[in-house]
Amino acid sequence: MALIVQKYGGTSVGNPERILNVARRAIAAQEAGNQLVVVVSAMSGVTDNLIKLAKDVSPNPSEREMDVLLATGEQTTIALTAMAINGLGKKAVSLTGAQAGIITSDLHTKAKIAHITPERVTEALAEGNIVIIAGFQGETAEGTITTLGRGGSDLTAIAIAAAIKADLCQIFTDVDGVYTCDPRVVPSAKKISEISYDEMLEMASSGSKVMQSRSVEFAKKFGVVFEVRSSFNNNPGTIVKEETDSMEAVVVRGVSIEKNQAKVTITHVPDRPGTAAKIFNAVANAGLIIDMIVQNVSVQGSTDISFTMSKDELPKAQARLAPVVKEVGASEMLAQDGIAKLSIVGIGMRSHSGVAAKLFDALSSGGINIQMISTSEIKTAVIIDETHIAEGANLVHEAFGLGVASH
Amino acid sequence: MALIVQKYGGTSVGNPERILNVARRAIAAQEAGNQLVVVVSAMSGVTDNLIKLAKDVSPNPSEREMDVLLATGEQTTIALTAMAINGLGKKAVSLTGAQAGIITSDLHTKAKIAHITPERVTEALAEGNIVIIAGFQGETAEGTITTLGRGGSDLTAIAIAAAIKADLCQIFTDVDGVYTCDPRVVPSAKKISEISYDEMLEMASSGSKVMQSRSVEFAKKFGVVFEVRSSFNNNPGTIVKEETDSMEAVVVRGVSIEKNQAKVTITHVPDRPGTAAKIFNAVANAGLIIDMIVQNVSVQGSTDISFTMSKDELPKAQARLAPVVKEVGASEMLAQDGIAKLSIVGIGMRSHSGVAAKLFDALSSGGINIQMISTSEIKTAVIIDETHIAEGANLVHEAFGLGVASH
Numbered sequence: 001m002a003l004i005v006q007k008y009g010g011t012s013v014g015n016p017e018r019i020l021n022v023a024r025r026a027i028a029a030q031e032a033g034n035q036l037v038v039v040v041s042a043m044s045g046v047t048d049n050l051i052k053l054a055k056d057v058s059p060n061p062s063e064r065e066m067d068v069l070l071a072t073g074e075q076t077t078i079a080l081t082a083m084a085i086n087g088l089g090k091k092a093v094s095l096t097g098a099q100a101g102i103i104t105s106d107l108h109t110k111a112k113i114a115h116i117t118p119e120r121v122t123e124a125l126a127e128g129n130i131v132i133i134a135g136f137q138g139e140t141a142e143g144t145i146t147t148l149g150r151g152g153s154d155l156t157a158i159a160i161a162a163a164i165k166a167d168l169c170q171i172f173t174d175v176d177g178v179y180t181c182d183p184r185v186v187p188s189a190k191k192i193s194e195i196s197y198d199e200m201l202e203m204a205s206s207g208s209k210v211m212q213s214r215s216v217e218f219a220k221k222f223g224v225v226f227e228v229r230s231s232f233n234n235n236p237g238t239i240v241k242e243e244t245d246s247m248e249a250v251v252v253r254g255v256s257i258e259k260n261q262a263k264v265t266i267t268h269v270p271d272r273p274g275t276a277a278k279i280f281n282a283v284a285n286a287g288l289i290i291d292m293i294v295q296n297v298s299v300q301g302s303t304d305i306s307f308t309m310s311k312d313e314l315p316k317a318q319a320r321l322a323p324v325v326k327e328v329g330a331s332e333m334l335a336q337d338g339i340a341k342l343s344i345v346g347i348g349m350r351s352h353s354g355v356a357a358k359l360f361d362a363l364s365s366g367g368i369n370i371q372m373i374s375t376s377e378i379k380t381a382v383i384i385d386e387t388h389i390a391e392g393a394n395l396v397h398e399a400f401g402l403g404v405a406s407h
Numbered sequence: 408m409a410l411i412v413q414k415y416g417g418t419s420v421g422n423p424e425r426i427l428n429v430a431r432r433a434i435a436a437q438e439a440g441n442q443l444v445v446v447v448s449a450m451s452g453v454t455d456n457l458i459k460l461a462k463d464v465s466p467n468p469s470e471r472e473m474d475v476l477l478a479t480g481e482q483t484t485i486a487l488t489a490m491a492i493n494g495l496g497k498k499a500v501s502l503t504g505a506q507a508g509i510i511t512s513d514l515h516t517k518a519k520i521a522h523i524t525p526e527r528v529t530e531a532l533a534e535g536n537i538v539i540i541a542g543f544q545g546e547t548a549e550g551t552i553t554t555l556g557r558g559g560s561d562l563t564a565i566a567i568a569a570a571i572k573a574d575l576c577q578i579f580t581d582v583d584g585v586y587t588c589d590p591r592v593v594p595s596a597k598k599i600s601e602i603s604y605d606e607m608l609e610m611a612s613s614g615s616k617v618m619q620s621r622s623v624e625f626a627k628k629f630g631v632v633f634e635v636r637s638s639f640n641n642n643p644g645t646i647v648k649e650e651t652d653s654m655e656a657v658v659v660r661g662v663s664i665e666k667n668q669a670k671v672t673i674t675h676v677p678d679r680p681g682t683a684a685k686i687f688n689a690v691a692n693a694g695l696i697i698d699m700i701v702q703n704v705s706v707q708g709s710t711d712i713s714f715t716m717s718k719d720e721l722p723k724a725q726a727r728l729a730p731v732v733k734e735v736g737a738s739e740m741l742a743q744d745g746i747a748k749l750s751i752v753g754i755g756m757r758s759h760s761g762v763a764a765k766l767f768d769a770l771s772s773g774g775i776n777i778q779m780i781s782t783s784e785i786k787t788a789v790i791i792d793e794t795h796i797a798e799g800a801n802l803v804h805e806a807f808g809l810g811v812a813s814h
Contacts, residue, residue, distance in 0.1 A: 016463035023464075050483070056423035057430075057487050058494030065493065068501050069486035072479035076457070079476035080464050086472065087465030094475050099550060120550075143506060143527075 002167040003125075004029060005037045007135065007157035010044035011174050012231035013077050016084075019043075022231065023084035023092075025172075026130050030090065036130045037121060037164065039157040040081055042073025063108035067137070067147045070109075071096070074134035074153070081132045092130040095120060098145065101163075102138035102156065110149035111138060113218075116163035125164075133160060151212025158215050162222035169224055171211065172231035177238035178203060178210055180402040181255040185390050188403030192253060193236070196243035199253045202345040202379045216240065243347050251348035251355055252400040257393050258341040259386055261291070262314040263372065264321065265306040268331035271298035275328045276305065279321065286320040288313050292341070292374045292381060302330075306372060308383060311337045339371065340389040343381040344396060356380050362399035368392050409574040410532075411436060412444045414542065414564035417451035418581045419638035420484050423491075426450075429638065430491035432579075433537050437497065443537045444528060444571065446564040447488055449480025470515035474544070474554045477516075478503070481541035481560070488539045499537040502527060505552065508570075509545035509563065517556035518545060520625075523570035532571075540567060558619025565622050569629035576631055578618065579638035584645035585610060585617055587809040588662040592797050595810030599660060600643070603650035606660045609752040609786045623647065650754050658755035658762055659807040664800050665748040666793055668698070669721040670779065671728065672713040675738035678705035682735045683712065686728065693727040695720050699748070699781045699788060709737075713779060715790060718744045746778065747796040750788040751803060763787050769806035775799050 006029065008022050022038070030036045050069050054061040061069075078094035085092035101117035124131045135153025138146050148155050154171055161169035178200065181189040195203070197220035204213045210228055219226055219240065229237025247253075269275055276295065283290055293307040309317060318335055325333045342363075349355050356373075359380055363370060368391065372383035384392055397403055413436065415429050429445070437443045457476050461468040468476075485501035492499035508524035531538045542560025545553050555562055561578055568576035585607065588596040602610070604627035611620045617635055626633055626647065636644025654660075676682055683702065690697055700714040716724060725742055732740045749770075756762050763780075766787055770777060775798065779790035791799055804810055 016460060019464050053423060053483070053487060054490055057426050057491040060494070061490040062493045065486040065489045065501055068489070068503075069483060072482045072486075075479045075482070076460070076476060079472040079479075080460060082472045082475070083461055083468040084464040086469045087467070094472055096475075096552075145503075 001033050001035065003035045003037075003164065005039060005157050005161040005164075005166045005169040006172060007039040007153060007170065008041065008172045008231055009153065009174070010041040010047070012172055013040050013081065014044040016080070019077070019080050020084050022081060023088055025231070026085060027088055027090050030130055035125050037125070037133060037160060037166070038081065038130060039133045039135045039153060039160060040074060040077040041135050041153040042070075043077055046073040046076065064144065067108050068145050070147050071134070071137045071145045074136050078132045078134045085130055085132075090130060091128050092132055093124050094132045094134075095124070096134045097137035097156065098139035098143070100133045100160065102159065103141055104138040104146045104148065106140045106142075106144065106146065109147055111140075111146035113138060113148070113155065113159050114141070116159055118160065118163040121160065121164055151215055154211050154215040155218060158219045158222075158224050158226060161224045161226070162218070166224070169219075169226040170237075171226055171228045173210065173228060174230065174232065175210060175228075176230045176233070176235055177228050179254065181393055181397050182257060185257060186255070186393050186397045186403070188397065190403060192238050194239045194241065194247065195253055196247055196347055197240060198243065198378055199345050199347055200240045202343070202376070203254055203256050248348050248351060250346060251352045252344045252346040252402065254345055255393055255397050255400070255402065256343045256345060257389055259389060260311045261308050261339045261341055261383065261386070262311045262335065262337035263306055263308045263339055263383060264314070264317055265304055265334040266321070266325055266330045266332075267304050267334065268302040269305050270329050271301050271303055278328055279305065279324055282320055282324045283317065286316055288317050288320070292372060292383065294372050294374055308339070308341065308372070338386050339383050340386040341381055341383055342389060342392050342396065343379050344400065345379045347378050349378050349380070358399055359396060362395045363392050366391050366395045408440050408442060410442045410444075410571065412446060412564050412568040412571075412573045412576040413579060414446040414560060414577065415448065415579045415638055416560065416581070417448045417454075419579055420447050420488065421451040423487070426484070426487050427491050429488060430495055432638070433492060434495055434497050437537055442532050444532070444540060444567060444573070445488065445537060446540045446542045446560060446567060447481060447484040448542050448560040449477075450484055453480040453483065471551065474515050475552050477554050478541070478544045478552045481543050485539045485541045492537055492539075497537060498535050499539055500531050501539040501541075502531070503541045504544035504563065505546035505550070507540045507567065509566065510548055511545040511553045511555065513547045513549075513551065513553065516554055518547075518553035520545065520555070520562065520566050521548070523566055525567065525570045528567065528571055558622055561618050561622040562625060565626045565629075565631050565633060568631045568633070569625070573631070576626075576633040577644075578633055578635045580617065580635060581637065581639065582617060582635075583637045583640070583642055584635050586661065588800055588804050589664060592664060593662070593800050593804045593810070595804065597810060599645050601646045601648065601654065602660055603654055603754055604647060605650065605785055606752050606754055607647045609750070609783070610661055610663050655755050655758060657753055658759045659751045659753040659809065660755075661752055662800055662804050662807070662809065663750045663752060664796055666796060667718045668715050668746045668748055668790065668793070669718045669742065669744035670713055670715045670746055670790060671721070671724055672711055672741040673728070673732055673737045673739075674711050674741065675709040676712050677736045678708050678710055685735055686712065686731055689727055689731045690724065693723060695724050695727070699779060699790065701779050701781055715746070715748065715779070745793050746790050747793040748788055748790055749796060749799050749803065750786050751807065752786045754785050756785050756787070765806055766803060769802045770799050773798050773802050
């Protein structure tokens with residue numbers, strides 16, 4: 001008998017029929033001899049409607065109250081899911097995040113899980129219930145409702161799995177798993193059967209938005225093995241776990257692409273200590289999220305600094321940096337959108353040489369120019385023109401033999 | 408400085424604009440120098456939508472989960488109301504029923520309040536907040552969400568008022584207060600300025616459904632003075648409180664009418680101990696709610712027993728009683744709908760004679776036949792043909808001088 005945590009996102013519980021589908025899946029898993037905890041999100045659309053209501057009563061709603069409001073979304077789903085299971089003749093009880101013992105910081109709308117006291121969960125399981133837990137929410141030690149921010153339901157599932165020492169955590173979503181590349185861009189992309197936490201993190205941070213990084217980081221920290229799979233079929237998904245020796249045999253696990261990027265280059269930045277800090281403090285203080293940063297060695301006492309960000313952030317970055325460029329004595333600021341990032345990710349890169357060369361060759365074979373290069377231990381990323389991203393992804397995917405067989 | 412509890416029902420918080428109206432009212436009361444607790448219901452329509460969702464996932468939803476589901480309705484309103492007050496520049500915090508310390512029995516969907524530990528309410532008040540509390544809900548001692556059933560938000564307001572020793576509890580609704588009769592039926596009906604708990608209870612049980620009886624009973628038990636008034640204007644409402652000497656001077660406080668009634672008469676019931684018990688146990692076991700019961704003295708060893716109920720209950724009562732009629736050896740069961748109840752209520756009746764005679768005279772002057780009569784210490788009720796109820800109410804209202812001046 002295994003102890004399994006299943007998590008279903010908003011589209012998987014988007015209407016009564018889909019909730020009944022989730023109920024049947026949970027029952028099937030229980031009847032296969034397992035103990036079941038099911039974490040659910042708000043029904044798709046519900047959270048947006050609640051936010052709209054909030055904006056209708058206040059232009060800038062209090063974050064404490066926003067959490068009280070948004071928490072009703074998951075509370076609705078847990079009740080309906082438990083009812084659906086009861087209606088199908090099986091025992092189920094619902095628990096809010098607070099009732100499940102999820103204690104968080106008081107950073108409303110993006111609280112961090114401090115600890116979990118899952119006694120009510122384990123008691124309800126011992127009584128033969130399928131336990132339905134509201135994702136995305138918890139409460140402070142003082143008993144005030146909090147929410148966990150984007151991707152919070154995944155985090156709830158993984159944290160509960162860690163707290164009750166589950167054998168497996170299944171993240172049900174609207175995709176079949178993690179693919180070697182986005183199948184809409186690269187038709188030969190294959191589902192990856194196993195991937196390490198680190199690879200999953202690099203895939204996520206490189207645009208494969210199956211899960212938020214912090215959920216993967218939490219799983220890595222507590223050694224929670226989880227599977228990403230579809231709630232609309234019974235295909236096995238992708239298992240995410242600690243790396244194994246056999247994983248290293250694969251040099252490149254996948255190709256990740258991210259469109260709608262923009263880059264800023266500040267030219268002739270004087271090569272003095274503290275200059276880069278000034279630039280990036282200005283960026284951070286504006287709340288801008290930047291991605292790649294590239295600075296080459298200085299020539300004749302000055303250097304060029306480039307960095308990328310989402311295209312949407314560009315106007316804010318330009319406005320914020322204009323005075324800083326003058327202040328540090330740089331020549332000018334160049335900005336460009338219409339670019340995209342292509343990354344290859346794999347823990348096997350650490351022990352294989354020639355990986356970057358093969359990447360550059362593949363792009364070169366398509367006449368695709370590389371504008372920036374950035375590497376980490378298990379990732380190599382390049383910036384190319386956005387119009388070439390599909391062609392580039394297919395060339396790279398083929399060059400590393402990713403479409404040949406499932407990994 | 409007074410400590411005031413205000414309660415706003417579903418129509419009073421039915422949309423964002425009305426929630427802002429409630430926020431402004433609460434702020435105005437606070438700025439007049441008072442401490443404010445505001446109890447709110449679910450926005451009108453929300454509860455019905457949730458019930459529909461529940462029926463869509465299960466034909467017979469679990470009551471435990473129904474409570475988890477329905478509690479989201481008030482939780483949504485508390486968050487929006489607190490946001491609205493914050494948006495208008497004042498401090499407010501929301502509390503769910505559980506957070507406000509409302510501990511109930513575990514009788515789901517109609518839990519009884521066991522006790523209240525209002526520390527979080529009083530602390531939040533001391534910090535200068537307007538405290539917004541979810542009506543209709545609480546939790547068991549084990550921390551499971553419960554709801555209080557129909558009229559539950561009124562009960563929350565009155566119970567909280569008792570627990571924090573509020574100076575006044577204001578029940579805001581869509582009517583201006585308690586009237587001497589339904590103004591849609593009796594155009595000369597006047598708003599009653601003060602009424603005793605007992606009169607209010609008799610008015611409620613006689614069809615003037617401003618509030619559920621149990622909220623009034625709770626207020627009477629704990630001596631909570633409350634006011635029923637409109638959330639759509641600033642008119643003073645009706646104060647409900649312990650009776651005073653001056654109240655006794657008014658013989659009849661109001662005329663209460665209830666349409667859509669039906670009566671059942673069982674004829675020639677043998678006059679033996681236990682016969683009535685058999686009949687009414689059958690009724691009770693079927694969950695039927697009956698109203699008036701009339702049995703006259705027995706003649707020649709048998710008697711007729713009549714009782715009234717809502718017209719909707721009649722088919723169930725007939726089906727249930729058919730075998731019992733035979734079992735007890737009665738002759739037959741006669742059923743009739745199309746009748747109505749007219750009651751006069753007033754604590755002054757206790758010390759005045761001729762009240763019933765005046766009632767019968769008034770009806771007689773309109774040629775209205777009286778089918779049944781039932782009296783209590785502060786009420787006299789008659790059953791008449793439903794087609795005569797408006798005429799009868801106007802005649803009786805005038806006979807007791809109720810339209811002449813407000814009481």
